[in-house]
Amino acid sequence: MSSSTQTTQALRPDRKKSRLHFDLLGLGIALVMVFPVYWLVISALRPNREIRSYDQTLWPTSITFDNFVRATEQPNFATAIQSSLIVAVTAVVGGMIIATLAALAIGRFRFFGRKALVLIMILVQMLPPTAMLIPIYAQLNAMGGIDEYWGLIVVYLVSTLPFATIMIRGFVVNIPVELEESAMVDGCTRFQAFRRVIFPLLAPGLAAASIFALVNAWNEYLFAYILINDNSKYTLNVWLMTFTTERGTDYGALMAASTMIALPVVVFFMIIQKKMAAGLTSGAVKG
């Protein structure tokens, strides 16, 4: 009832009754949306005899961590974590440096070709990845980049670059130029002005953009599958395939592994939600 905008309506009794109907409907939708996530966690914790059953029940009768043990004992678990971390972190760090530079240029300077650059950045994101897949594969193959981390890193770095640039630009334009200028009047060099004045103000934007890029790289599947053939270099998403063999799928272990992969993403998402909201609101206030 605390939604102030609805107060005039909330006074009327018939509105109150329909509010209850809406609430019930809202809870029903929430249930449907969250159900697959619930099923994931529940299945990961279920004993195998319940998972391999024709008669699935909505609640587990007992809880076990066997599935997690089986998942971690799957070949290449450790190397898959390692690969995912190496590729995602390197791509994000590199991407953020390049994106910040580009965002400063786009947000702070008016130069010939600026608008074209923004247009290209937006446009390339719409190219279907399968369209790029074959030429990128052919090119990396010619350069010896197949089965190498750097090939994947370059692809991820660039695929998050346009979004990161546009997002960071939003934060750049909200920092008054005067701040930078007065720092320079006070004797800072342009670089010092950036490092001491602009960078701290940019930090929340960088954090949000980098988490976004990290989730992006962490989740990517298609390029990881095509560019890496070496089992010991699989990223986590590709490694998920190993739970399916000729003899069938070990769903318990697959669900446990999926839970482990999803967990960091869920945490990152919780963080980014607030940061993004903060970024958007500050943008709205300053206009």
Add this chain to the structure above:
Amino acid sequence: MSAADTKAAGPPVPVPPDPQAIRKSSPDDDAPRVQKRKRKKGELLPYFLILPAIVAIAAVYLYPLGKTVIMSFQDMGRRELWTGDPAPWVGFEQFTNILGDSEFWWVTFRTVVFMAICVTLTMGIGLLVALLMRKLSTWVRLVLTACLIAAWSMPLMVAASIFRFMADSDYGLINTLIAKVVGEDWLGHNWYLNPVQGFGIITLLVVWGAIPFVVVTLYAALTQVPQELEEAAALDGASAYGIYKFVTWPVIKPVFTMVATLSVIWDFNVFGQIWLLRGNKPEPEYETLGLYSYSKAFESTSFSQGTAIALITVLLLSGVAVYYLRQLMKTGEVE
């Protein structure tokens, strides 16, 4: 951006619904800032700053795109790929072969129908849920938002694994539930024998995965609708539909079209969902344009055929992309 990003990573421009942009008055308000920037015109610094970005984008997007065009006029197979021998030029042969193949037209038809159904469901349900969010008690809205974010944050491959398990013929929950209601016949039912049913499951996964982004974005747009206007219209005796049509819709329309356009692009390029639900070996009946291009390139090892199909896909989508860009320019996203 890859198809696998359609959920978490997807939103390239998550349409920050800044009220100025929606009211379309930004050019004038921006004038003083523009003046300030103009003083710096002519410096070389901005070019140094954007150089790395340009090099990176050119290397991973623009150069391969150019190469796509070139490759599609050649005949590049496995031999040329591994030996580095120049591929022979074949002119328009790849295109005439593809366009003359009835399978290509079936795949295109399937892709378009699948995309249309997914987009309609996503946008329709998304809009209704976003409208509903405004009518909810605060705590229900928070619960719903939390559930949406939980669904949103599932990595694509994880989400696909969950749906594969739920629709499994032997141990799937869906079969168990239907069997309890309809009858035992449904135990062991294979959803993928009939592609229509199989695509039903795939659609479920795609729509479920896309709804959170649509709801959150549309709800953000809805908060920009001036409440006074809606209340005034209500006092004047306008019907709920009338208020929606003349007050609410015009404000959220730009954001709605933008999200719908993005959905078209993403759902046209669905890859990972079909790939994993079909156990990494999609049957021909499950091929959409992306998978078709992939299987031509990597399974038939005719890389040129694959790129030609990809190029046709890009051309098919370019109209949508141009529309999207025009929308962005209108709302002031591209200053």
